[in-house]
Amino acid sequence: MTRFARWGIGAPILAGLFAGVLAIGSARADGSGSATMDATRAKGQLACGVSGQVPGFSLPDSQGVMRGLDADTCRAVTAAVLGDAAKVKFVPTTAQNRFTALQSGEIDVLSRSTTWTLGREGNLGLNFAWVNYYDGTGFLVKKAAGVKSAKELDNATICVQPGTSTELAIADYFRVSKMKFTPILIQELSEIQGAFLSGRCDAYSTDASALATFRFSQGPKADDLVLLPDIISKEPLGVMVRKGDDKWFDMVRWTFAAMIVAEEKGITQANVDTFLTSTDPETRRLLGVEGEMGKALGLDPKFAYNVIKAVGNLGEMWDRNITPMGVPRGINNLWTKGGLQYAPPMR
């Protein structure tokens, strides 16, 4: 993302809102029953909002291919709608313009480590379709500071991105703990991280996942940074869609359900073809061999097959993107393994 992307907040917001609101107002509902789905199919492209700056979630690799959990989430829904994950278009968004981009129709799905909160679902005209990462707010400090716990951060200066749920969470935490802190709020991710590394702040706070991957990306200097053990808030990072297009919402939700069921059944990107001849009824319904599950959602009967073929099951997405960062799966595991990921039955 260019340095100037941060100015995407001013005039483009208004222009985008006007344009998007006009466009949505005139869209007709026919075909699949979802205006967004029809428009996506007509374009042959799904615009998916990501950060593009966070290792493990969305960051271009040396070939310029977007990699990470959020990026693979975009690929999964694109494979479900269009049958081909390569038809995804990644749109970099900032913490501040992400909601407007989705409201205005610039993007169709927002997969950008965004916390599911009541305020956001109630005020923004947006819905959270699924949680792709159960996270919490943490603190990263320099080892030299000798801090062992968040309780020792009284009077600390803390670097945080404005407009995030993190900034509200730490304000609450310090208030409840009767401690004080000085916030340094810079919108541009690289600037706020630079301020922390240069010593402008005593701690850098955001989702613990992003802290872990940021620490990992420091290479040999990772050992100079310490992730404090305290997790001070619940941050379920979700995938968002616009309100008012229930079919589109269903599509995202059941794409995730399909990936979870696939993991439960041991269906992977590599072996999915061998399951096409399976006799297990739920596997047969999942892969579209039997029943009309896909059609009910306005999708191809083999939508789940396409998703698994493109990105694999939920566990594979994790292993590919998060495991290399040294983050244990913990509560993000399947419900059968003590985690929170649980899919309703595909019937």
Place this chain on the structure above:
Amino acid sequence: MSDDPRMSGARAAPKRRIRLSWSDPAFRAIVWQIVIAGVVVAIGWYLFSNTNRNLSARRIATGFGFLDRVAGIPIGESLISYNPAEDTYGRALWIGVLNTLKVAVIGVVLATLLGTVIGIGRLSSNWLMAKLTAFYVETIRDIPLLLQLLFWYTMLQGLPAPRQSWRIGDAVFLSNRGIKVPYLIWETAHTWAFYGFVAGTIGTFLWNRRANAAQERTGIRPAVWPVGLAAMLGLPLAIWGIMGAPMAWELPVLRGFNFQGGGTVSPEYFALLAGLVLYTAGYIAEIVRSGIQAIAVGQWEAAGALGLRRGAILRHIVLPQALRVIIPPMTSQYLNLTKNSSLAVAIGFQDVVSIANTTLNQTGQAVEGIAVIMAVYLTISLSISLFMNWYNARIALVGR
């Protein structure tokens, strides 16, 4: 009754009557103005109602009710007290407005002083002075302001950590957390001394007017400076002394992570102020130089023939005339500096744009947030324009 012939009906210009006919230019002008005003209003109404209708259709919250809701957002530096647990978005935005003004007002003053000095320096007969200032102007104008701000901010981050800070005694500390200075513990005596200073200033002003009048009448000017010194410095000091001369300082003390107590100039504010002042001063220097050069060289020569020295010529003859050329473009520079202060977002100073951005992101009310920003800048800019236009009219040549 007046004898003025213009007042008598017979000599007054005949009153024109507007005929309701297309061939009457006055009638046409009125019709066109009504049509254009109608079109503007209709477009505005359409945009407003369409946006409103669609926002509500898409269940996006609208209205300015969020201004009364508790903000919960942390704010780094503020001129007034702020508690995220109790204070509203309205107060948070007001803090942003004050922070913007803190940069704009001090920035305008410093940029004017620096720019004037550099502008005059470019005209200096001293080769080194002229070349150095020319180099300054050409360099600073050619580098984008955003890069300059990031440069200053990065430089300040390169300062040592609080524990290794550069210090002057135990009072002033310079570190990557900013400049820490002792803070005068304010007491009633100081307030009264301040009132004394205000009274002294007014007194000096009045005495100066008397001196002017006396000079015009008699040709001899009564001395002003002893009175000014006594009124503006002696009076406040006397009040302060009578009230017990309290002078307690709160020193910054390194405790835990950072300095506690004392006053702070944050790196964010300092970088923004330095960047804006140095950048705008480059432009102001050129305006001052062009204003001075616009004054005919005969003015210099005539004043020189009277035996005035160069500095006196500049102050009493040339600059007052040059001001008429300088003020109008200077207004633009003041407006530019004020609006450029919105680049604060890039380096984490919480001006009104920064806080409004956070607000609109936390509440999801983008249209209202942007409207607040626009209203604030419009108000500030119009105020600057109005003041400068008034000042311009005051110093304009009066036709006699």
